[in-house]
Amino acid sequence: MAVDATHPASAGEAAAATPGRVTKRRVRTRAKLLDAAFDVFAAKGFGRVSIEEVCEAAGYSRGAFYSNFATLDELFFALYRQRADVIAEQVAGALALDGPDLDVPAAVDRVTEVLLLDLDWLLVKTDFLVHAARDPEIARTLLEHRSRLRGAIAERLGRAQGHTALPAVFGGADGAAHAVIAAYDGVTTQLLLDKDVERARAWLGQLLTALLTEGARTDTGH
Template identity: 65%
Template sequence: MRVTKRRAQTRARLLDAAFRVFAAKGFGPARIEDVCEAAGYTRGAFYSNFASLDELFFALYDERAAVIAAQVGDALTADGPAPLEPSIHAVIARTAATLLLDRDWLLVKTDFLLYAARRPEVATRLAAHRDELRGAIEARLGAVQGRLALPTGVADVPAAAHAVVAAYDGVTVQLLLDGNVPAAREWLTQLLTALLVR
């Protein structure tokens, strides 16, 4: 039990250190030694948890994807067991207000996206992880589908999930440039409204 707990703590510290290193240096220039130094561990500790920096990034990505999917779920069920308002505008407002908009994470994710774009095997893995995020959002939308009246222009829950992810991707680009989180949330509201409301 203690070994398992210690291993989980080591992994968590490596992930935290990697996030800080990737945000400060960029994914490309970062090295395993940088992550180990920031975490206070040896390369042996790194390799007992991750096969490569790519593997570590995907663990970070999955953590953030779980947060985003949970935030969408929370926005959809903010009123508890009572039915949601019939208007989708309330759902859009809650989603835009709660989604993770962390500039450091966006820097890390964008760096890795460029890295993956030049490496087909990494790009394929990243696409699979993004599909899992969309799938998680679809599952949360599907769970409240009976209480959420999607507009006529949105044929199904998968289309709505794609719209959420696409809008999120769009506003994060602007956020990287200007660092204005309130403006990004406003843009996200406008984009989701344009995509989901007919």
């Protein structure tokens, strides 16, 4: 549950004016606040959560919060960055697992395993999407995240083009990567409503193979 955030704050923090010493205690409470915030956000939704609720869940008082963040939005942003980076690494890992050749069905399985694992994360992520949709600054950040991920996928798809020819509808590997992302987002929407992770995985697998292979393959996942 607890994401490892013990490393010093990554560059580009908008927070306090760089205190000379970064105490161990500070890092610990910051991490606890983030973890607690994740649970509370997942349970009630960002819009319905008060600062005090987060603090209570983390076992701190509001003083601790204001010592670490200026506003709930800032915490939310930090939380998203933290978790999203972890996921992105895992996806990159799952994509790199094969040798130079890409076994599409296997890679699809591994990636869906990572992406459709945690319903709570999907909830928080969607909250963040809604948030970003109304704040151009945040939207830019999210778009960059997505673009980086898409780049990794496209690169991987391109490298395997000899083996499994991609459909021509999309202009090359980049278009195909776009399609992969869209399929993932689409499946996510349904998953948020019916909460059936297994079905979502199988369904995403079908969609991806349908999108990524020219001829239809009769490989019903489940």
